[in-house]
Amino acid sequence: MEVRDILMTIFSALLAQNFVLYRIIGICPYVGVSRKLESSMGMGMAVIFVVTMAGAVTWCVQKYLLDPFNVSYLQTVAFILVIAALVQLVEMFLLKTSPTLYTALGIYLPLITTNCVVFAVAVLNIREGYSFLKAVIFSASAAAGFSLALMLMAGIREELELTGLPRSLRGFPIAFIVAALMAIAFMGFSGMRL
Amino acid sequence: MGQMQEFTKGIWKENPIFRIMLGMCPTLALSTAVDNAIGMGVAFTVVLLGSNVVIALIRNIVPRQVRIPCYIVVIAAFVTCVDLIMHAYQPKLYEALGIFVPLIVVNCIVLGRAEAFASRNPVLASALDALGMGAGFTLAMFVVSFIRQFLGTGTVVLFGHVIVPRAFFQPATIMILPPGAFVTLALLMALMNKISER
Amino acid sequence: MRDAVRLVGVLLAICVVASGLLAVVNAFTNERIEQSLGEEANKLRTEALVGAGKEVKFGEPKKVGSLTCYEGAVDGKPVGIAFTVTAPRGYAGPIEIVVGVDPVGERITGVRIINQNETPGLGARIVQVNPGEDEPWFLRQFKGLAPDRVFIKPKGDVDAITAATVSSNAVTEAVRQGFEEFLKAKKAQRGSQ
Numbered sequence: 001m002e003v004r005d006i007l008m009t010i011f012s013a014l015l016a017q018n019f020v021l022y023r024i025i026g027i028c029p030y031v032g033v034s035r036k037l038e039s040s041m042g043m044g045m046a047v048i049f050v051v052t053m054a055g056a057v058t059w060c061v062q063k064y065l066l067d068p069f070n071v072s073y074l075q076t077v078a079f080i081l082v083i084a085a086l087v088q089l090v091e092m093f094l095l096k097t098s099p100t101l102y103t104a105l106g107i108y109l110p111l112i113t114t115n116c117v118v119f120a121v122a123v124l125n126i127r128e129g130y131s132f133l134k135a136v137i138f139s140a141s142a143a144a145g146f147s148l149a150l151m152l153m154a155g156i157r158e159e160l161e162l163t164g165l166p167r168s169l170r171g172f173p174i175a176f177i178v179a180a181l182m183a184i185a186f187m188g189f190s191g192m193r194l
Numbered sequence: 195m196g197q198m199q200e201f202t203k204g205i206w207k208e209n210p211i212f213r214i215m216l217g218m219c220p221t222l223a224l225s226t227a228v229d230n231a232i233g234m235g236v237a238f239t240v241v242l243l244g245s246n247v248v249i250a251l252i253r254n255i256v257p258r259q260v261r262i263p264c265y266i267v268v269i270a271a272f273v274t275c276v277d278l279i280m281h282a283y284q285p286k287l288y289e290a291l292g293i294f295v296p297l298i299v300v301n302c303i304v305l306g307r308a309e310a311f312a313s314r315n316p317v318l319a320s321a322l323d324a325l326g327m328g329a330g331f332t333l334a335m336f337v338v339s340f341i342r343q344f345l346g347t348g349t350v351v352l353f354g355h356v357i358v359p360r361a362f363f364q365p366a367t368i369m370i371l372p373p374g375a376f377v378t379l380a381l382l383m384a385l386m387n388k389i390s391e392r
Numbered sequence: 393m394r395d396a397v398r399l400v401g402v403l404l405a406i407c408v409v410a411s412g413l414l415a416v417v418n419a420f421t422n423e424r425i426e427q428s429l430g431e432e433a434n435k436l437r438t439e440a441l442v443g444a445g446k447e448v449k450f451g452e453p454k455k456v457g458s459l460t461c462y463e464g465a466v467d468g469k470p471v472g473i474a475f476t477v478t479a480p481r482g483y484a485g486p487i488e489i490v491v492g493v494d495p496v497g498e499r500i501t502g503v504r505i506i507n508q509n510e511t512p513g514l515g516a517r518i519v520q521v522n523p524g525e526d527e528p529w530f531l532r533q534f535k536g537l538a539p540d541r542v543f544i545k546p547k548g549d550v551d552a553i554t555a556a557t558v559s560s561n562a563v564t565e566a567v568r569q570g571f572e573e574f575l576k577a578k579k580a581q582r583g584s585q
Contacts, residue, residue, distance in 0.1 A: 027218045077274065168387035168388040176380035252406075271413055279417070346512075370512050
């Protein structure tokens with residue numbers, strides 16, 4: 001696979017077709033966790049970690065379990081169970097090996113199971129027919145894109161807390177308006193060629 | 195709560211999109227056209243109804259420690275059914291909804307209702323809850339998509355029938371792009387906040 | 393220990409029931425899904441050759457160069473050959489296109505888009521049908537063109553879509569390259585016969 005293809009995959013997943021601001025996937029955690037920059041960084045790291053692994057594992061599940069037995073219709077059930085189990089394992093592993101890391105990321109892990117991004121990435125890897133390497137790269141880049149959008153949003157919202165917004169706009173409404181402006185900004189990335 | 199109230203609460207007081215504020219991904223992403231919005235609303239309601247009913251039925255057999263994985267499997271099964279049936283009998287809608295059909299399995303509303311309601315209420319109440327939430331969700335999707343499609347393309351087409359004729363203004367394409375989704379939902383939410391403030 | 397067995401047992405039982413149900417639904421819907429995929433492909437090929445509404449019978453797919461070609465016939469008379477090309481770099485990804493050609497007169501009979509993700513209102517206007525018409529105006533332009541005319545104006549005869557040059561170019565390039573490859577491969581086939 002040539003370098004250009006890899007770079008395009010990263011660029012597209014990270015910026016041009018950003019999961020939150022273009023595909024509109026992962027909104028619940030996006031508006032839910034982005035109040036503080038610190039928690040956003042924690043969530044972002046956790047997401048990148050889990051999504052990359054989940055992307056790799058689900059790809060293997062499809063290739064070595066679902067396809068050979070011709071049971072692709074079990075994809076949704078299989079993937080979601082794998083993701084739930086994976087998150088559980090990661091949590092236990094972190095607890096045992098690195099308590100500091102666990103305290104930083106641990107609380108976000110259960111949230112990630114129902115994070116649209118994990119599941120969407122897993123399904124997209126298969127639908128787009130990516131090779132294993134491309135799937136891993138795509139997964140990592142997509143998660144990084146989510147984290148990037150999350151941290152940008154958190155930075156802005158922290159400042160917004162200090163302004164005097166009308167009551168009806170506080171919370172979700174202003175967050176979405178900020179998201180709209182960010183989405184417009186990110187639209188500038190589409191159509192770029194390498 | 196009276197039986198009817200289980201149903202009606204999902205439409206206004208506890209509208210999943212505007213009040214509980216969950217499951218917004220499909221509302222934002224699929225509200226580019228009224229047809230797609232209603233299609234998604236129906237698919238979602240079917241899944242929610244099925245999962246709520248089954249989970250209410252098995253709620254006493256499932257041990258607490260494994261309840262989440264069990265509920266998820268039930269939901270995933272219904273999502274797959276809807277996915278296959280839609281792919282077979284409504285391929286155009288299936289293509290338009292794309293990845294959001296399987297994504298219903300991680301929709302916060304579905305698992306949320308299973309955990310918060312169906313796991314501790316009888317079958318009939320759970321069914322009504324599902325129908326109410328589904329109706330509220332579909333209503334929210336319809337409103338958002340109506341606004342976006344009208345401002346973004348100048349006309350609204352429902353299943354082939356033009357229900358709003360070509361407007362006099364030049365449509366703002368940005369309305370049917372992601373920014374338009376965010377802005378529309380933001381302003382609608384702010385409006386609902388304002389209304390319930392009084 | 394007994395508890396753990398019960399936990400796993402219930403989960404397993406639910407999985408088995410779910411899988412069984414899905415196997416049944418899959419068996420029911422599989423055929424229909426395959427069928428509708430085939431129907432859609434045929435419909436586009438028909439439109440690329442003779443327009444909508446006509447009955448075109450297609451033969452078995454044959455390879456001409458790297459293209460998989462379907463020969464279409466109406467009432468036993470051949471009406472052209474349809475093949476698929478992919479424009480690798482539309483504005484938002486690859487665009488899959490069906491090209492219908494008349495191999496004898498060496499002209500395009502029609503072009504249809506199978507799959508595209510272009511920006512709605514801009515690049516997506518490659519499939520826009522104006523009210524009162526029966527096919528996308530952008531694609532209608534390709535009808536009857538010889539390969540050396542398949543360029544954006546002024547080099548050729550194709551009007552690009554305003555503010556959607558990338559999409560217009562991508563489609564035009566792909567159609568022309570596919571057409572040229574088809575003619576070259578056909579000549580080579582004839583030469584070797």
